[in-house]
Amino acid sequence: MVVAAGALAAPVKPRQAAIASAHVFATEAGFEVLGKGGNAFDAAVAVAATLAVVEPQSSGIGGGGLFLLQRASDGYEVMVDARETAPAAVDMRDYLGADGKPDRARSINGPLSAGIPGEPAGLVWIAQRYGKLPLKVSLAPAIRIARNGFKPDGRFLKDVAMRKEVIARYPASAALYLVNGEAPKPGWTFRTPDLARVLERIAEQGNAGFYQGDLARTLVEGVRAAGGNWTLADLERYEAKERAPIVFDYRGWRIVTASPPSSGGVALAEMLNVLGGYELDRLDKVHRTHLMVEAMRRA
Structure with a gap:
């Protein structure tokens, strides 16, 4: 994702702004927020949040992100580190098979593959420190698309089909991504009202809306019930960091x-x-x- 507002160095000089993202809806969300008076950082929040909705196989608030920022007013450059982190209880032995050798599937599928999410904290960090608009404005496009739904593109459908067997192991995931146990076909409408509600909580409460309270408890209970090792303390301790690029x-x-x-x-x-x-x-x-x-x- 690239968002730039104002003049850029040659050879590309957009008159006002340029946005490049992995999905047209995300790019449109960025321009929507710019049109409401937001700056490039607000647009970046809108783009990232919308990608979480329209390409969940590649992006999402359940993962992490790295954001490279440059402030045009003074040239300040910084990287916001919102990568996911391992839970405190992680044990390398959990990722070994019966033969004592690393079992790659355990690190990419299922509850033990899930790190403590960082993207929500990254979006809040950028909006509060560098943006001009409240989160409820920057997250509005993503919330709207999640609630109303959209028709996924071919890449989305192909990726779901490739991962169908893994998705089917988890009832909640199967209910969301599969149709009668099968990969969806072109023309299917994908809706994520629960994701819309989570984004609304983040918009209203910031980090507390995700890393504390009822939602945090629900996340921990779900991961632990599936065999993972998250704790509430893992979520409460998470924070984004700024690093020199x-x-x-x-x-x-x-x-x-x-x-x-x-x-x-x-x-x-x-x-x-x-x-x-x-x-x-x-x-x-x-x-x-x-x-x-x-x-x-x-x-």
Whole structure:
């Protein structure tokens, strides 16, 4: 997701704003919030929240996020770290099979794969510290779409079909994503009224609406009943953090990218550092492509 308001450096200079996201509804949500007087940070909150609704297989308030921000007024740059964290009771032995070897399925499926969510705290952090609008305005598009529903695109339907067997193991998930036990077909309307209510709680109460109170207890009870090890203390302790981004130069361009716990920024810096030693425009397409592949492989 990229949200930019105001002028950008050449060669791209949108007159007012540009938004790039993984779904048209999320991009539209960002522009809707800009139209209500919001800034780029408000739009980013709207886009991220809407992605949680329209592409839950890839985004969502049950996971985490990293947000790279630049404030146009003073050039301030920061990374908001809202990555999910492991519950305090995590034990590596929980992820071993009967043979004592790592069981990958336990780390990607089911209750033991679920970290303490960070995205809600990240959205609240950005809105309260950098936004202009109240959360109830920035989250309104996501709440509306979750309640009214939408017709998922082909990628959504394909991903549900691929994960059908895992989804079917959990009654609540099956009721939400499957139709009579089968993957939905094109034209199906996907509604998530419970998600709409959760987003409303966050809009009204901020972090307390998610990490404390009745909702927090419901989340913990559900995870533990399924075999997980969350506690209320895990949720109450969670907080987003601000970190300095990675900054480096590449062929005269100042690159600002994500710092750990993201691995992407480090890999990008290493890759471009390697490529910076070559005159790429002097290489033919085959050798240039091979060089880039090898730089990526080693980064």
